[in-house]
Amino acid sequence: xxxxxxxxxxxxxxxxxxxxxxxxxxxxxxxxxxxxxxxxxxxxxxxxxxxxxxxxxxxxxxxxxxxxxxxxxxxxxxxxxxxxxxxxxxxxxxxxxxxxxxxxxxxxxxxxxxxxxxxxxxxxxxxxxxxxxxxxxx
Numbered sequence: 001x002x003x004x005x006x007x008x009x010x011x012x013x014x015x016x017x018x019x020x021x022x023x024x025x026x027x028x029x030x031x032x033x034x035x036x037x038x039x040x041x042x043x044x045x046x047x048x049x050x051x052x053x054x055x056x057x058x059x060x061x062x063x064x065x066x067x068x069x070x071x072x073x074x075x076x077x078x079x080x081x082x083x084x085x086x087x088x089x090x091x092x093x094x095x096x097x098x099x100x101x102x103x104x105x106x107x108x109x110x111x112x113x114x115x116x117x118x119x120x121x122x123x124x125x126x127x128x129x130x131x132x133x134x135x136x137x138x
Contacts, residue, residue: 015129016057019043020050020064020077021093033118039125047072047080054084060129063121066094078106089128093121 017039021027027043034041042059044050046068053059062081064074078090090109092100093116100111110128112121 014040015061015125016040016059017042017061017063017125018050018053018059020045020047020062020068020074022046022065022067022069030118030121034122034125037118037122039122046070047074047077050077051080051084054081058085059088061089061091061125063091063093063125066092066096066100075100075104075106078109082106089125089131091124091128 017034019027019031019034019041021030021043022045027045031041031043042053042057044053047064048070050062050064054062062078064077066074068074068077074092074094078092081088082090090106091112092105092109093112093114094100095114098113105111108131110124112124
C-alpha cells in the first residue's frame with residue numbers, strides 16, 4: 001500500500017490510465033505521480049491522439065481535461081471513448097469543473113476540479129475503476 005495515497009499498489013498496477021492534458025508541466029507531473037503510485041499511465045495532448053491510443057490498447061480509466069486543443073473537447077472525447085470501450089471509467093479534470101453540466105458528461109463519470117493533489121487523484125482513479133459497472137453479455 002502506498003503510504004502517501006492509501007492506494008493498494010497491487011490494485012494500482014493493474015489499472016491502466018490514459019491522461020489527456022495539453023499543459024506540458026501538468027501532464028508530466030501528474031503522469032509521473034500516478035506512475036509512482038503504481039498505475040500504468042500513458043498520456044496524450046489532444047483528443048485525436050487519445051482516440052488513437054484507445055484503438056490500439058485498452059485502458060481502464062480515461063482522465064481528461066475538458067478544454068483540449070484540436071477541435072474536440074474532453075466531453076466529446078469521453079463519449080467516443082465510451083463507444084469504443086463501454087465500461088470505461090471517465091474522470092474529467094478542469095479548472096472550470098463547476099460549469100460542466102451533468103447532461104454533457106458520460107453516465108457514471110467523475111468530476112475533479114483543478115487544482116488537485118496527485119494523492120487525491122490516485123485514490124479517485126482507484127475508486128473510479130471499482131465503481132465502473134461491468135457489462136453482462138446478453
